Amino acid sequence: MTKRITANFFSAMILLQVSTFALAEAPQRSTISPPRTLTSQQAEVAAKNYQKYCALCHGADRQGHANDHAPSLRSKSLMESGIAHQVLRPMQYGRTGTAMGGYLDEVGGPMTLDETWNLTYWLFEQAGYDRLKFSTNPVLGDIELGEQVYQKECTTCHGDKGQGVTGPALANPSALAHNTDDFIRHAIENGRQDTPMPAFKDKLSQADIDNITAFLRSKALGWKDETPILKALPKPEQYIINNQGDDPNFDLKDDMYVSSEELSAALVAKKRMVLLDTRVPSVWQTAHIEGSIPFPYYADLDETVAGIPKDVQIIAYCSCPRAAADYTINKLRKRGYTRTAVLWEGIFGWMHKGFPVMRGDIEGIDD
Structure with missing residues (x-):
């Protein structure tokens, strides 16, 4: 038997603890060192790759929602959220069941591994925000209560089953596999600046935000690695x-x-x-x-x-x-x-x- 931790195992461990509630206050996050700096040549190539491959949907100025409700790639809450993996992985492998395809050459895309990394770093440099240090620990909450709040507050944009409507598909297995609970929680709390996604930190309690996070994480159950x-x-x-x-x-x-x-x-x-x-x-x-x-x-x-x-x-x-x-x-x-x-x-x-x-x-x- 192959010994490796899967998304199913990780989700199961969380479900064992759903009766525990998070603290009333939001976590305090410190900043961490930025990713490596690109050379001028790398930055020039990354900028051209962005305009060639990404601008059609994400906008020429990274503003998002140019087509297919593609998210902003300059939003403060996203670009400070532990980049690079939260941007790199969907760029490389896409989001199954959405319009986002994989751009890494290993899966049939047009960019090399180095080019995807450099484009990710370029996006971070263009945004100009400090990186926050996010926890990899699970956010604990009540899944049933989280679903109730989700159905009330989130379905108009994200769909009753997290499938995405005008907002991203939150139940997408790839997204749940690559994003930590703290990343999800931060997005709910702070929204996505200059996009239709509002900040809920002043509307929902910290417990409600934890509950929604736990509910979304529970949708990772059943995810299985597959190779085309x-x-x-x-x-x-x-x-x-x-x-x-x-x-x-x-x-x-x-x-x-x-x-x-x-x-x-x-x-x-x-x-x-x-x-x-x-x-x-x-x-x-x-x-x-x-x-x-x-x-x-x-x-x-x-x-x-x-x-x-x-x-x-x-x-x-x-x-x-x-x-x-x-x-x-x-x-x-x-x-x-x-x-x-x-x-x-x-x-x-x-x-x-x-x-x-x-x-x-x-x-x-x-x-």
Whole structure:
């Protein structure tokens, strides 16, 4: 048996202690040394990587909520919260079930390990806040009472099951695995400055904040490490679906959008087209519409359009549900690709309506 501590074990230990309540006062935190300083060359590359890969959703000035309710990456309460791992891990591996893909090359993303680290340090340097020292100890509270307060105060933005609505998915297993209880508690207490997330320290008691933290932590139960087995990327000769088929002749909404129902009918009828998955390729590996090719929004068009003729119908999709696809199609149209469209609902809407996707192979890691 492999001897390692899993998220299940950690959560189980917390559940054994839920009858204990936290102290009435918030914890006092000291500051710690900043992460290493980047060289001017590293900072320049990191700044370019941010604009290339992150600005579309997180905003050109890191303000957040530019698309898909992506969080602010300059908020004081976030950037003082023990960076780097709370930013580094979702950047590297993404958030399963959300629009956030993994940008580390090991999972199919475009950045090396060093580049992800340097981008994290760059974000911290740009924010300009001192780092707080956070505890790794569990925050103890009453899970049932925490759920009651959560349902009253948090569901409008984060969903009744923590799935995320206009705010992040708080029950996301990856987030719960990488964020400490103290990190979660600090976010509830202080909110996220200059975003819709308010500070609750003056509205809720310290016990209530502890209870919500314990409730959110309990959602880590059942989490299991999984490793995707990467598929080989399609070759140019595979880009066109049903090369001998007829043209789909879509009637586009606003001269841009096609519905999931229309696209599905065209696929069933074996119409000739090209499907572009404009997300980071790591999430294409996890789930994609059959026949689609990874065509990330940040890629160099001179490389990605190779093998795609201008007389074929092109449909792009993303998960936010349209920002990256809109961005890509507008770039293609400027290049003279006029037979282009965007899937209106995005891939999450496509799946929600019950249309099929191809899922990457997953290798489980036994405890």
